[in-house]
Amino acid sequence: MAKLEAPRKRPRLAVIKFASCDGCQLSILNLEEDLLALGEALDIAYFPEASSAMNAGPYDIALVEGSITTAEDAHRILSVRQQAKVLITIGACATAGGIQALRNWADVESFKRAVYPNPEYIQSLSTSTPISEHVRVDFELWGCPIDKGQLLRVMTDLVGGVQPRVPADSVCLECKRQGHVCVLVAKGLPCLGPVTRTGCGAICPSMGRDCYGCFGPSEGARKGPGLPPNTTSLARHFHDELQLIPVEVLRRFRGINGAVDPFRNESTVWENKG
Ligand code: SF4
Ligand code: SF4
Structure with a gap:
């Protein structure tokens, strides 16, 4: 049997x-x-x-x-x-x-x-x-x-008993892989793609819109895995080149994921410049 x-x-x-x-x-x-x-x-x-x-x-x-x-x-x-x-x-x-x-x-x-x-x-x-x-x-x-x-x-x-893993690099990488025109460069929009974690498939840039950081901070682009993205440089670009006033720079970082480092730290920097 x-x-x-x-x-x-x-x-x-x-x-x-x-x-x-x-x-x-x-x-x-x-x-x-x-x-x-x-x-x-x-x-x-x-x-x-x-x-x-x-x-x-x-x-x-x-x-x-x-x-x-x-x-x-x-x-x-x-x-x-x-x-x-x-x-x-x-x-x-x-x-x-x-x-x-x-x-x-x-x-x-x-x-x-x-x-x-x-x-x-x-x-x-x-x-x-x-x-x-x-x-x-x-x-x-x-x-x-x-x-x-x-x-x-x-x-x-x-x-399957496997350690889960999802990518933590920036939306920019996905945006470029898909061949979208960069809205930061071409339209002068304050896109958070360079410091935002990939995962959405770069939806906003694919529609000609700037990323507002809904996937949170990316990792590793500057110094390696687990380390923060270069928000300082992007924020300075928003202010110096795109002419955002300090409170506008602050609001870019203080959004859906604004309470988490390094977005929180960056928004605090611009609070003090306001
Ligand atoms: S549009 Fe935004 S996400 Fe795409 S490459 Fe430019 S800065 Fe990066
Ligand atoms: S705002 Fe969210 S959905 Fe839009 S590009 Fe950025 S991470 Fe993707």
């Missing part, structure tokens, strides 16, 4: 949300037929955006979207970390604090008073911080939102 093989145990996946717009979770749903393949390779145990069947941990992989903006979230992420073998942040909010980190330079209490008739009901921290400021993160996927192809590659690597 043929021997029955024990059913293969699929890794358990959780997709968990903190402060965010849900766009990165939608990128997972937008995998379409690849999502079915993912569902065969993984046991999607917890994904409230996709299913009301929410199974408790532990999980082999936790994809975490969103930043920490409340005391409750700061507590909840500790429990997520305890339950997850591998924790991956997805998107600018989870990886860098997101656009909501603009509050880090503002008076949140005055915002609450301006917007809400009963601000005392709003329980919010004065900062928005990335997940890595609270717990150990095993891998980061950048982008606002993340790139579906990069997500699929990382999940495939994990299922």
Whole structure:
């Protein structure tokens, strides 16, 4: 009689949300037929955006979207970390604090008073911080939102037992590989492509628009892997050659990923010149 093989145990996946717009979770749903393949390779145990069947941990992989903006979230992420073998942040909010980190330079209490008739009901921290400021993160996927192809590659690597890897060089390299006209040179637009991480496929320059840095800082172009890009030189070019005034230079760097080094450091330099 043929021997029955024990059913293969699929890794358990959780997709968990903190402060965010849900766009990165939608990128997972937008995998379409690849999502079915993912569902065969993984046991999607917890994904409230996709299913009301929410199974408790532990999980082999936790994809975490969103930043920490409340005391409750700061507590909840500790429990997520305890339950997850591998924790991956997805998107600018989870990886860098997101656009909501603009509050880090503002008076949140005055915002609450301006917007809400009963601000005392709003329980919010004065900062928005990335997940890595609270717990150990095993891998980061950048982008606002993340790139579906990069997500699929990382999940495939994990299922195959391979250390995931995505490129960290600049959008410029992808832009040149695709043969787009440089909008910085040809149109004088303040493109952040030279200091922004590749991954989107250079979408904005392909449409004749300047990159605004939604994939976060690139690595390695100047000194090697893991080292920051040359924001100083690009910012000086924006100011000296493109005639941006200091506050405009500041705003280029203080955007979706403005709370993360080296964009944060560069924007601070121009704050002091304003
Ligand atoms: S358009 Fe922007 S991303 Fe493309 S090469 Fe020029 S500076 Fe780089
Ligand atoms: S070109 Fe820049 S701003 Fe546009 S999608 Fe890519 S990383 Fe984001």
